[in-house]
Amino acid sequence: MFTRRCTTCERRQLVFPSQLAGIxxxxxxxxxxxxxxxxxxxxFETAHVDQVMPRVAA
Known part of the structure; x- marks a missing residue:
């Protein structure tokens, strides 16, 4: 579940997994x-994982 603002109705609403159309x-x-x-x-496009979480050496 996540929140997004719709560009059509201009409302910020919860989006549930049942509303997913594709990934x-x-x-x-x-x-x-x-x-x-x-x-x-x-x-919408999420950031690439490397941009969000820097790699850490073990």
Whole structure:
């Protein structure tokens, strides 16, 4: 579950796993598509893991 602001209805709402429409890996990170409560399909791209969490030597 996560929150997103819909570009169609302009509301910030909780998005549940049942609303996911697709997940794909890109060169820049992971693209997540979901269906908003208003019915519109939205998507966003997360940061690449290396950009979020720096690698730590063991």
């Amino acid at each position: 794909s890996t890109t060169a820049h990170g992971v693209e997540v598509s979901y269906r908003c409560w208003c019915g519109d399909v939205q998507s």
